[in-house]
Amino acid sequence: MSKSESASPALTQSVTRALGILSCFTDERPELRAGDVAKIMNLTPSNVSRLLTTMVTLGYVEKDELSGLYRLGDQIITLGGIALNNSEIRKLALPELYDLEGRLGLGANLAVRKGSSMFYLAHVDSRHAPRMYTLLGRTNPLYCTGIGKVLLAHAKEPESDMKQIELIGYTEHTLTDRAALLEELAAVRRRGYAVEVEELARGRACIAAPIRGRSGKIVAGLSLSGPLSDIRLPEREGELAGVVIEVADRISVKLGFLSAQA
Amino acid sequence: MSKSESASPALTQSVTRALGILSCFTDERPELRAGDVAKIMNLTPSNVSRLLTTMVTLGYVEKDELSGLYRLGDQIITLGGIALNNSEIRKLALPELYDLEGRLGLGANLAVRKGSSMFYLAHVDSRHAPRMYTLLGRTNPLYCTGIGKVLLAHAKEPESDMKQIELIGYTEHTLTDRAALLEELAAVRRRGYAVEVEELARGRACIAAPIRGRSGKIVAGLSLSGPLSDIRLPEREGELAGVVIEVADRISVKLGFLSAQA
DNA sequence: TATTGAATTGCGTAATGCGCAAATAGATTA
DNA sequence: TAATCTATTTGCGCATTACGCAATTCAATA
Numbered sequence: 001m002s003k004s005e006s007a008s009p010a011l012t013q014s015v016t017r018a019l020g021i022l023s024c025f026t027d028e029r030p031e032l033r034a035g036d037v038a039k040i041m042n043l044t045p046s047n048v049s050r051l052l053t054t055m056v057t058l059g060y061v062e063k064d065e066l067s068g069l070y071r072l073g074d075q076i077i078t079l080g081g082i083a084l085n086n087s088e089i090r091k092l093a094l095p096e097l098y099d100l101e102g103r104l105g106l107g108a109n110l111a112v113r114k115g116s117s118m119f120y121l122a123h124v125d126s127r128h129a130p131r132m133y134t135l136l137g138r139t140n141p142l143y144c145t146g147i148g149k150v151l152l153a154h155a156k157e158p159e160s161d162m163k164q165i166e167l168i169g170y171t172e173h174t175l176t177d178r179a180a181l182l183e184e185l186a187a188v189r190r191r192g193y194a195v196e197v198e199e200l201a202r203g204r205a206c207i208a209a210p211i212r213g214r215s216g217k218i219v220a221g222l223s224l225s226g227p228l229s230d231i232r233l234p235e236r237e238g239e240l241a242g243v244v245i246e247v248a249d250r251i252s253v254k255l256g257f258l259s260a261q262a
Numbered sequence: 263m264s265k266s267e268s269a270s271p272a273l274t275q276s277v278t279r280a281l282g283i284l285s286c287f288t289d290e291r292p293e294l295r296a297g298d299v300a301k302i303m304n305l306t307p308s309n310v311s312r313l314l315t316t317m318v319t320l321g322y323v324e325k326d327e328l329s330g331l332y333r334l335g336d337q338i339i340t341l342g343g344i345a346l347n348n349s350e351i352r353k354l355a356l357p358e359l360y361d362l363e364g365r366l367g368l369g370a371n372l373a374v375r376k377g378s379s380m381f382y383l384a385h386v387d388s389r390h391a392p393r394m395y396t397l398l399g400r401t402n403p404l405y406c407t408g409i410g411k412v413l414l415a416h417a418k419e420p421e422s423d424m425k426q427i428e429l430i431g432y433t434e435h436t437l438t439d440r441a442a443l444l445e446e447l448a449a450v451r452r453r454g455y456a457v458e459v460e461e462l463a464r465g466r467a468c469i470a471a472p473i474r475g476r477s478g479k480i481v482a483g484l485s486l487s488g489p490l491s492d493i494r495l496p497e498r499e500g501e502l503a504g505v506v507i508e509v510a511d512r513i514s515v516k517l518g519f520l521s522a523q524a
Numbered sequence: 525t526a527t528t529g530a531a532t533t534g535c536g537t538a539a540t541g542c543g544c545a546a547a548t549a550g551a552t553t554a
Numbered sequence: 555t556a557a558t559c560t561a562t563t564t565g566c567g568c569a570t571t572a573c574g575c576a577a578t579t580c581a582a583t584a
Contacts, residue, residue, distance in 0.1 A: 010312060010315060010532095010533080011312075011315070011316045011319060012276050012280070012312055012313055012316045012571085012572065013541085013542095013570090013571065013572080014274050014276045014277050014540090014541065014542090014571085014572085015276050015277055015280040015313060015316045015317070016316055016319075016320065018274070018277040018280070018281075019280075019316075019317065019320045019322055019337075020320070022341060023320075023337065023341070025341065025344055025345075026344060027343075027344055027347060030344055030345075030347070030348035031348070033561080033562090034561075034562060034563090035560095035561060035562075044542080044543055044544085045561080045562065045563085046542080046543065046544080046545095046562090046563075046564080047541085047542065047543075048562095049562060049563055049564090050272060050273075050274055050541080050542090050563090050564095051274055051277060053272060053273070053563085054273045054274045054277045054278055054281075055277070055281065057273060057278075058278065058281045058282070058285075059376075060281055068550080068561085068562080071345070071348055072341055072344060072345035072348065073345070074345075074374075074376050074381065075281075075285065076338070076341050076342055076345045077342050077345045077346055077381065077383070077398070077399040078376075078381055078399040078400070078401055079284060079285070079287065079334055079338050079342065079399070080338055080339050080341060080342015080343065080345065080346070080398070080399050081289075081342065081381075081382075081396055081397075081398045081399025081400050082287055082288060082289055082292055082334060082399070083287075083292075083333070083334035083335070083336075083338045083339045083342065084339055084342070084396050084398070084399075085289060085292070085395050085396055085400075086292035086293070086333055086334065091394070091395075094394050094395075095394060098387075098392050102389070112336075114321075114336050114340075119336065119339065119340055119343075120343075121339070124387075125360075125386075127364070127389070130360050132353070132356050132357060133347050133353075133356075134343055134346050134347055134398070135343075136339070136342070136343045136346070136396070136398070137339040137340040137341070137342050137343025137344070137346075138340070138343050138347075139340055272563095272564080274540085274541065275539090275540065275541080275572085275573095276540085276541085276571090276572065276573090295530080295531090296530080296531060296532090297529095297530060297531075306573075306574055306575085307530080307531065307532085308531090308532075308533080308573080308574065308575080308576095309572080309573065309574075310531095311531060311532055311533085312532090312533095312572080312573090315532090330530085330531080330581085
């Protein structure tokens with residue numbers, strides 16, 4: 001092979017490729033033709049065909065025989081559940097999320113950072129405004145979500161992190177200006193919580209606070225979210241911020257953080 | 263290689279092995295040492311080490327550097343979410359599950375068959391008695407859950423299916439006698455719904471009905487579940503059965519089943 | 525510090541998975 | 555209905571890749 005895979009040493013090639021194929025499936029494009037995969041991955045059709053066949057046999061991928069489209073299989077759902085249930089943070093935070101929803105009737109969410117994004121480890125839907133899809137596992141940008149801003153603000157190097165990230169405008173309220181975002185992150189650090197109003201999706205808002213692990217490092221974020229009409233910012237900002245912080249701190253303690261904060 | 267992998271032709275060996283390794287992680291044993299994996303999979307330690315390293319690099323597996331234990335990684339959670347959100351049945355059923363929980367205050371669950379088990383595609387927790395773990399993706403036996411009994415009862419060949427399955431007693435109420443189980447399945451077919459009382463877990467019960475796809479084939483099951491004190495069988499059996507069947511039928515219609523049932 | 529046990533890396537081999545090209549299946553149009 | 559075109563899957567031989575062995579490193583325990 002002339003063009004190297006730009007892979008680190010000692011990685012198993014076919015496994016790298018197969019798992020790469022799995023990662024081609026996204027919320028936006030959850031069903032793919034074999035040819036699409038070959039294009040995306042820069043592999044030969046024959047190779048893709050064999051890898052897909054292997055994964056179908058093992059239940060990691062499904063083939064719709066009618067349309068010929070491939071999608072993620074049952075085994076992925078099962079493993080996702082196992083991974084989720086094994087999460088310590090999730091386990092400790094979940095009761096608190098239920099409690100939050102019960103007290104306020106707002107959606108309660110827990111997310112952690114993953115590279116230049118974040119993804120949800122738990123969420124409890126608001127009774128009034130349940131979403132009709134799972135957030136679980138969903139990756140969202142850092143710069144335009146409440147939890148994301150919290151995680152970014154307290155990162156080791158927020159500025160250099162930010163440089164890696166392209167600031168896409170999802171709505172007219174998305175902060176796409178780096179200077180403005182930096183200022184916002186400073187405000188998040190100062191206040192101890194983040195607010196997000198219609199920066200990712202029209203009509204929705206959230207308010208988020210950091211969760212710390214034993215070492216004091218921020219390991220996750222907690223947020224309350226819902227339609228604007230429920231969150232009602234800025235009137236309720238103080239009230240809601242107080243609650244999220246209180247509960248986030250409680251989770252931090254459960255994780256072993258000795259609350260003697262600075 | 264002397265001992266064949268007993269694999270069908272044209273499967274990529276290293277991928278088969280890598281995905282096999284992923285499937286070693288279960289709810290019961292969510293964290294494994296490299297050596298354990300080697301034992302379970304009958305592979306050499308060096309091979310396992312390299313496959314695990316590959317999967318760690320790609321985010322499918324995590325290694326706890328402190329304990330040396332491996333567990334499923336973030337990428338699995340993300341893919342699980344994508345797979346879940348892509349499920350047509352889930353999408354159509356979820357609003358109905360919320361509706362059920364709202365009306366009755368009981369947990370509402372949707373599950374499909376997978377081999378000789380079933381797994382959950384959706385669930386809405388009861389406000390009163392939320393579970394503190396996700397059912398999503400969890401595999402449960404067919405013969406001692408409400409939905410499972412529904413799926414088994416209406417399988418093409420329930421009897422031969424049953425022969426494959428070992429009947430383990432989870433509680434003293436689990437049906438471990440094949441004749442008794444067959445009779446129970448006949449009753450499920452006759453009544454059009456299944457009841458399960460403490461057959462899988464002490465103190466819990468559920469009542470389930472089948473969901474049919476366009477072709478009339480049963481593609482999933484719907485259940486109401488909760489602690490015995492909420493379900494209160496047999497007094498509420500008629501009431502709850504009526505509701506599950508009604509809602510299951512509604513979901514069937516959404517799936518394209520033309521309700522002219524036999 | 526010595527000793528055990530597990531996990532990882534080096535290395536040569538041959539089995540494995542790859543790409544090419546042919547064949548098949550499926551879709552679209554004449 | 556037949557014919558053409560596209561997309562996916564199989565056959566095959568070569569070379570790469572990934573395998574197992576063995577040495578090494580690392581960690582835990584005595």
